[in-house]
Amino acid sequence: MFTKKVSGGMVSLSWALGLLASTAAYAGPLDGNSSDVMLQGFHWRSTETSPWWGVIQGKASDIKASGFTMVWFPPSGDSAAREGYLPRQLYVQNSSYGTDAQLKSAIGALHTHGVKAIADIVVNHRVGTANWADFTNPTWGSSAVVRGDEWTGATGNSDTGDGFSAARDLDHTNGTVQSDIKGWMNWLKSSIGYDGWRYDYVKGYGGSYVGGYNNATVPYFSVGELWTDLNLNDVNPHRQLIMNWINATGGKSGAFDFTTKGILQQAVQYNEFWRLKASDGKPQGAIGWWPAKSVTFIDNHDTGPSHPSGGQNHWPFPSDKVMQGYAYILTHPGIPCVYWVHFYDWGHAAAIKSLIAARKEKGVTSTSAVSIVAADTTKYAATITGNSGSLAMKLGPGSWSPGTGWTLVNSGTNWAVWKK
Numbered sequence: 001m002f003t004k005k006v007s008g009g010m011v012s013l014s015w016a017l018g019l020l021a022s023t024a025a026y027a028g029p030l031d032g033n034s035s036d037v038m039l040q041g042f043h044w045r046s047t048e049t050s051p052w053w054g055v056i057q058g059k060a061s062d063i064k065a066s067g068f069t070m071v072w073f074p075p076s077g078d079s080a081a082r083e084g085y086l087p088r089q090l091y092v093q094n095s096s097y098g099t100d101a102q103l104k105s106a107i108g109a110l111h112t113h114g115v116k117a118i119a120d121i122v123v124n125h126r127v128g129t130a131n132w133a134d135f136t137n138p139t140w141g142s143s144a145v146v147r148g149d150e151w152t153g154a155t156g157n158s159d160t161g162d163g164f165s166a167a168r169d170l171d172h173t174n175g176t177v178q179s180d181i182k183g184w185m186n187w188l189k190s191s192i193g194y195d196g197w198r199y200d201y202v203k204g205y206g207g208s209y210v211g212g213y214n215n216a217t218v219p220y221f222s223v224g225e226l227w228t229d230l231n232l233n234d235v236n237p238h239r240q241l242i243m244n245w246i247n248a249t250g251g252k253s254g255a256f257d258f259t260t261k262g263i264l265q266q267a268v269q270y271n272e273f274w275r276l277k278a279s280d281g282k283p284q285g286a287i288g289w290w291p292a293k294s295v296t297f298i299d300n301h302d303t304g305p306s307h308p309s310g311g312q313n314h315w316p317f318p319s320d321k322v323m324q325g326y327a328y329i330l331t332h333p334g335i336p337c338v339y340w341v342h343f344y345d346w347g348h349a350a351a352i353k354s355l356i357a358a359r360k361e362k363g364v365t366s367t368s369a370v371s372i373v374a375a376d377t378t379k380y381a382a383t384i385t386g387n388s389g390s391l392a393m394k395l396g397p398g399s400w401s402p403g404t405g406w407t408l409v410n411s412g413t414n415w416a417v418w419k420k
Contacts, residue, residue, distance in 0.1 A: 028196070028220045029335060030254045032292040033387075034366040036221070037330075037356055038118070038337040039063060041071040042097075043310025044301040046340075047082045051098030057106040059344070064113035066349070067356035070221060071110055072198050072337070074301075075120040076103050080127045083301075085200065086167050087122045088129060089137035090184045093192060100192070107193040116195035116220050119188055123181050123213075124204035125167035133168050138180045146171045160206035172209040182216040189217060196221035199253065203228060207248025214252040222253040223295045223335075227302075230262040232275070238262075239286045246293050254293040257334055260285025261297060261317070264328055267380065268321040268414070273396050276328075277375035283332060291333035292366050298325040299339045310341045320413075323351055324395050327415040330355040331384050331393045333368045354410040358419050363387030374400055392418040 029036040046052045056063075056071065063071060075084030078092035093100035107117040128134040132151045135144065145154035145168045156171030163169055170177055188194045196219035199210055203226055214222050226245045230238045239259040246255055263275045263284050275284060282288035287296060304311025305319055317325055322342055329336045330352070336359075343349050363386035374381040378398025384391045391409075392402035394416050406418040 028222075029366065030221065030251075030293055032365075032367050034292070034335055035360060035363070036069045036335050036366075037067055037359070038070040038072055038221075038295070038335065039066075039068040039343065040297075040300055040337055040339050042074040042301065043304065043339070043341050044083060044312050045307065045310045046074060047096035050096075051102045053098035053102040053106040057102075057109040060106070060109035060113050060115065063110065064115050066343075066353050067360060068115060068338070070116040070118050070196070072118040073103075073107075073120060073194075075122050075200070076192070080167075084120065085122055086125075086127050088127050090126075091137050091187070104193060111193065117193060118196045118198050118221060118223075119192075119194040120200060121185065121197045121213075122200040123170065123172075124161070124201045125164045125169050127167045138184070140177065140180070144171055144174055144177050145169065159204075160209070161202075161204040164201060164204050169204065172205045178209070178212065182213060185213060185217045189219075195219065197223075197253075199224040202226050202245065202255075207245045207253075208250070211249035211252040214249070222249075224249070224253050224255045226255050227258055230259065232262060232266055235259055235263060235284060239289060242286045242294075243289055246290060251293070254295050254335065255286065256337075257286040257294040257296045260287055260294070260329070260334070261299075261303070261315075264298075264325055265317045265321075268324045268395060269318045271377050271396060273380035274375045274377065276380050277372045281372060283370055283372070285334075287332060287334040291368075294334040294366075295337055296329040296332065296334040297337040297339065298322060298329065298342065300337075304339060304341060310345070322346065323348060323412045324415045326352055326355060327393050327395060327412075327417055328380075330359055331364065331391045331417055332370060332382075333364075333366055333384070335366050351410055351412065355417060358391060358409045358417060359386075362389035362391050362419055364391055374398075390420045392420070 041056050078089040080086040082096040129136045142153050142155040146156045146159040147154050149169050157173045202224035242255045267273045267275045278284040278288050286294040298317045302312050303315040305316045306313035369385045370382050372382045379396035379400050381394040381400045394400045402418050406420045409417040409419050
């Protein structure tokens with residue numbers, strides 16, 4: 001195992017030959033040099049537009065033309081909550097977002113344009129059909145729920161992660177639970193048409209189980225939501241947890257780069273751009289340690305501003321500085337994810353399209369090299385080397401130019417991107 005010593009601990013970067021052998025069957029954007037860009041295909045209030053699957057289907061051509069290669073769908077199955085995050089009957093794919101036929105049509109429309117569909121997989125927890133834990137479709141008994149759960153009838157083994165009080169925490173050590181989840185996920189691929197997975201609340205169960213589910217389903221793409229507390233003045237422990245989780249999956253899944261989100265929004269809000277450069281000269285987020293497995297983002301259905309902006313307002317990026325955020329993640333390594341609201345509802349589509357086009361034109365990928373040339377109290381500036389050219393970018397009110405030979409791609413308040 002190759003390891004990298006950093007301030008704050010050992011970062012295990014699983015590029016060993018043994019890991020490469022174990023992941024040989026897993027071919028997709030997480031293998032490195034990915035040019036993929038993902039669109040989060042919903043927000044927290046998407047169920048209020050019915051059927052939402054029809055909205056995605058109607059946008060399929062535009063999604064492709066905008067440069068997106070993957071669309072992350074909300075949980076598409078039967079749920080006790082309209083948004084889909086309290087799964088009930090796994091094989092029932094009629095939901096508040098539309099019927100199973102409409103879901104298949106939306107995925108089929110994306111496939112027609114060569115765009116992959118990513119399912120939101122909620123397997124940390126489940127609710128019963130009529131009461132606490134009468135699980136049907138598939139049917140599970142009390143041993144499927146971890147002991148110590150709020151349901152006193154649980155007889156499973158101890159939880160392998162954090163608890164979740166709103167539903168029954170599933171025992172992933174249970175062989176029946178594992179095999180049924182694998183069977184259901186393969187059915188989502190073969191019968192519904194999904195190409196990959198976004199795993200919800202992965203801090204609730206061991207990362208090794210995600211590795212096992214991916215081994216059994218061979219997704220095109222996989223990303224986990226590991227959302228933990230961030231100390232802005234000591235970010236290494238935070239990104240260490242992300243590295244540890246990716247390693248626990250056997251390198252079979254990427255993870256959302258919550259570290260980058262946190263320091264980036266702090267930087268643009270308070271002109272603390274120095275936060276974006278680590279002591280080793282690399283980006284300070286997860287992309288500085290394992291960019292091929294890091295999925296960068298600005299906001300999502302949980303973090304984004306609340307009504308009428310479609311989020312839950314848990315940790316919003318400064319609304320007037322969103323394009324500074326996209327100027328960063330769409331030029332930097334990692335696999336960028338764009339929030340539906342920012343793209344289709346806030347009027348940023350043209351600017352975001354131009355940055356995606358420049359990223360692809362210059363061959364910037366998930367593992368492209370970054371040279372940070374300024375990171376202080378007025379600006380952040382960097383050049384990024386792609387496979388067929390380079391990009392340069394600047395954030396903040398401070399002045400900076402990459403020099404001669406560069407062409408401006410696009411610019412706005414306190415941000416600019418050039419290409420060469």
